[in-house]
Amino acid sequence: MIEVLSGLPHALLVDSILAMIVGTAAGILVGAIPGLTATLAMALLLPFTYTMSPLVALGMMAGIYNGSMYGGAIPAILMRIPGTPSAVATTFDGYPLAQAGRAKYALHIALVSSTAGSIISALALMIIAPPLVTLALKFGPIEYFWVAIFGLTSVSLLLAGAPAKGLASAMIGVAVGLVGMDMMTGAERLVFGVRHIAGGVDLAVMLTGLFAIPPALAMLASPSAGSSRADLTGAGLKLREAITFARTWFRSGIIGVIIGIMPGAGGNLAGILSYAEEKRAARDPSRFGKGDPRGIAASECANNADNASSLIPTLALGVPGNSVAALMMGAMLIQGLNPGPALFSQHADVVYGFMWQMLLTAFMMLGLGLVGAKLFVNMLRIPAALLAPMILIICSLGTYASTNAMADVWLMLAFGVTGYVLSRSGYPIAPIVLGAILGPMAESSFRQGLLISRGDPLSFVSSPISIILVVAILAILALPLLRRRKPRTPAG
Amino acid sequence: MAVTPEKAEGNTVRPLERLAVALLVALVGAVVTWDGTRQDGASAYFPIAVGSAMIVLSVISIIRLGRDTRLTDEAPLVRGFAGLALLAVFIALAGQIGFLTASLAFIPAMAVLGGDRNAVRVVVGTLAFVIMAYVVFHLAFAQPFPAELILGG
Numbered sequence: 001m002i003e004v005l006s007g008l009p010h011a012l013l014v015d016s017i018l019a020m021i022v023g024t025a026a027g028i029l030v031g032a033i034p035g036l037t038a039t040l041a042m043a044l045l046l047p048f049t050y051t052m053s054p055l056v057a058l059g060m061m062a063g064i065y066n067g068s069m070y071g072g073a074i075p076a077i078l079m080r081i082p083g084t085p086s087a088v089a090t091t092f093d094g095y096p097l098a099q100a101g102r103a104k105y106a107l108h109i110a111l112v113s114s115t116a117g118s119i120i121s122a123l124a125l126m127i128i129a130p131p132l133v134t135l136a137l138k139f140g141p142i143e144y145f146w147v148a149i150f151g152l153t154s155v156s157l158l159l160a161g162a163p164a165k166g167l168a169s170a171m172i173g174v175a176v177g178l179v180g181m182d183m184m185t186g187a188e189r190l191v192f193g194v195r196h197i198a199g200g201v202d203l204a205v206m207l208t209g210l211f212a213i214p215p216a217l218a219m220l221a222s223p224s225a226g227s228s229r230a231d232l233t234g235a236g237l238k239l240r241e242a243i244t245f246a247r248t249w250f251r252s253g254i255i256g257v258i259i260g261i262m263p264g265a266g267g268n269l270a271g272i273l274s275y276a277e278e279k280r281a282a283r284d285p286s287r288f289g290k291g292d293p294r295g296i297a298a299s300e301c302a303n304n305a306d307n308a309s310s311l312i313p314t315l316a317l318g319v320p321g322n323s324v325a326a327l328m329m330g331a332m333l334i335q336g337l338n339p340g341p342a343l344f345s346q347h348a349d350v351v352y353g354f355m356w357q358m359l360l361t362a363f364m365m366l367g368l369g370l371v372g373a374k375l376f377v378n379m380l381r382i383p384a385a386l387l388a389p390m391i392l393i394i395c396s397l398g399t400y401a402s403t404n405a406m407a408d409v410w411l412m413l414a415f416g417v418t419g420y421v422l423s424r425s426g427y428p429i430a431p432i433v434l435g436a437i438l439g440p441m442a443e444s445s446f447r448q449g450l451l452i453s454r455g456d457p458l459s460f461v462s463s464p465i466s467i468i469l470v471v472a473i474l475a476i477l478a479l480p481l482l483r484r485r486k487p488r489t490p491a492g
Numbered sequence: 493m494a495v496t497p498e499k500a501e502g503n504t505v506r507p508l509e510r511l512a513v514a515l516l517v518a519l520v521g522a523v524v525t526w527d528g529t530r531q532d533g534a535s536a537y538f539p540i541a542v543g544s545a546m547i548v549l550s551v552i553s554i555i556r557l558g559r560d561t562r563l564t565d566e567a568p569l570v571r572g573f574a575g576l577a578l579l580a581v582f583i584a585l586a587g588q589i590g591f592l593t594a595s596l597a598f599i600p601a602m603a604v605l606g607g608d609r610n611a612v613r614v615v616v617g618t619l620a621f622v623i624m625a626y627v628v629f630h631l632a633f634a635q636p637f638p639a640e641l642i643l644g645g
Contacts, residue, residue, distance in 0.1 A: 162553065162556070164549045164552040164553045164556070165549075165553055167545070167549050168517055168545075168546055168549040168550060168553065171521070171542050171545045171546045171549065172517065172520070172546065174538070174542045175520070175521075175524045175539075175542050175543070175546070178524070178538060178539055178542065182531075182535045184534070184535070185532070185533070185534075185535050187531055187532065187535045189527060189528075189531060189535065189539060190523075190524065190527050190539070192527075213576075213579070214566060214567075216575075217566070217567040217571075217572045217575045217576070218565060218566055218567045219606070220567055220571055220572075220575050220602065220605055220606040220607075221503065221567045221568060221571060221572075221606075383603075383608055383610075383613065383617075384606065385602070385603045385605075385606025385607055385608035386599065386603050386606075386608060386613070386614065386617045386618075386621075388575075388602055388606060389595075389598055389599045389601075389602035389603065390599065390621050392579055392582070392598075392602070393582075393591065393595050393598065393599070393621075393625065394625070396582070396583060396586065396591060397591055397625065397629055397637070400586075400591070400637065400638075401629070401635045401637075404636060406583070406586075406587045406638070409583050409586070410583060413576070413579060413580060413583060416576065416579070417576055420566060420567070420572055420576070421513060421516075422513065422517075423564070423566050424505050424509065424513075424564050424566045424569070424572075425505060425509065425510045425513040425514070426505075426510070426562070426564075427513070427517075439538070439542075442538075443537075443538045446537070446538075447534050447537075450534065
């Protein structure tokens with residue numbers, strides 16, 4: 001604990017504080033613009049960090065990371081377009097609340113929940129990181145395989161009205177995740193001679209196409225189809241109301257922290273899983289998707305709780321769990337810092353100072369978020385018919401900026417067409433994303449498990465963790481069947 | 493975003509469209525399965541399993557299709573595809589004359605498609621957006637974009 005405290009004075013240096021403020025403000029701005037992500041902002045910042053001191057560079061990155069996660073909630077609530085992939089689940093209840101004239105209330109829930117999530121995550125990083133890392137290390141490939149299957153089935157079935165369509169969406173996502181080179185054999189799959197996708201489909205491109213284009217098209221349907229009907233002068237969140245979300249924050253915070261530690265799983269998964277869990281735990285789940293504030297609180301708390309915790313394996317083991325953690329690791333390597341156990345002994349001031357920066361930027365986000373939210377609410381005054389093409393242009397610019405390839409902009413359009421066509425017919429979009437994230441993780445874990453067990457299928461149900469996960473998966477799969485067995489009310 | 497039969501408002505989705513989409517998903521599943529059969533060893537497991545699952549799930553969706561016309565809050569079919577066609581033209585133009593120059597035509601065209609007939613608002617909005625985007629992306633972010641025909645860069 002003394003080592004952790006020794007980092008605080010370094011984090012409170014003037015240049016560190018300024019870097020955190022600038023980073024947090026930039027993070028909220030970037031997160032609020034659909035198509036721009038924390039990854040893009042960090043990648044843009046990375047070349048400039050050569051001339052910065054370690055804690056200035058890392059402070060700015062900490063601010064961007066935390067800020068962008070909240071920023072993503074702003075268009076998710078106001079326009080039903082997740083500003084970042086992590087804000088997907090925020091759209092489910094945020095947008096209906098905004099449509100009901102409670103945009104300010106919804107934004108405040110997102111802000112305080114994001115702050116709560118960031119605080120929980122930073123504390124996990126500082127205090128309970130070693131035991132959590134030890135626990136995660138006990139997971140072998142087989143356990144990771146079942147975790148991926150559990151995530152895929154639970155979310156697909158809980159989010160979809162029709163189970164077959166939910167699972168089909170998930171399978172479409174897994175198929176997208178299979179595109180490119182097989183990492184174990186080098187064989188190309190589902191490439192069909194298109195060289196641009198030989199390395200796989202860029203997740204940001206897919207997300208922008210799926211989640212930005214259909215809502216922008218829907219805005220064209222009617223000049224009032226945007227969120228311009230939201231009552232922006234509505235009351236905000238009161239302190240005593242905020243406290244009622246404590247249980248949601250605790251639950252979602254834990255999920256976010258655990259997801260963050262698991263390699264390959266990110267804030268988007270944390271948000272969706274927490275949302276699903278909150279819906280499952282609720283006495284009245286029918287309110288979810290229609291403007292239930294607990295849905296926003298769960299999603300936003302979890303996607304921020306994923307932040308600092310995703311850096312636990314990065315800092316302690318040198319294994320980045322997601323793309324943002326990889327960029328953080330890149331920034332450290334630029335500074336001559338090699339993440340891993342040695343970092344804690346050789347550069348304790350930097351590593352513990354950075355942990356404090358992750359905590360401090362959570363509070364900065366709270367202050368700056370109030371101002372930032374007001375600024376972005378003004379976007380609603382733009383007529384929907386004008387806002388729609390602007391969103392499409394920003395998405396195109398953001399997609400091009402992230403890869404410098406027009407082919408990715410065309411790919412974004414292809415995903416937009418797919419999302420529009422599928423969504424019209426009742427196929428949920430979120431499981432597609434989950435499939436693309438968890439599919440490759442499930443496949444590689446499955447094949448590693450087979451190799452380790454020398455092809456013994458019983459090894460997949462040999463450990464207690466595996467058995468628990470398999471039972472949970474079977475229970476979730478049985479849910480739709482149990483629902484169908486309930487007596488139906490006669491049609492009126 | 494999903495189809496909500498209970499909603500009183502929305503755009504219609506006919507059974508024929510839902511059938512076409514289910515068949516399309518099955519077709520994609522068949523392609524994934526076929527590609528899997530071309531793979532060797534463990535590389536084939538997932539594509540075959542995933543593709544087969546897509547076919548089976550599509551068959552289930554077709555069996556449970558129903559004959560009723562459902563409602564969705566997505567854009568109507570014609571206007572939606574018109575918007576997608578305009579976006580395709582915009583992307584094609586952006587590669588040749590730049591994103592911002594292409595935006596000068598794209599925003600008014602989409603605004604007209606969306607039913608906005610206030611010419612002054614559309615022109616002012618378009619110019620304001622293009623100038624703002626130029627400042628943010630070309631000057632502040634200094635990102636390399638395709639060369640602009642009108643705005644330079």
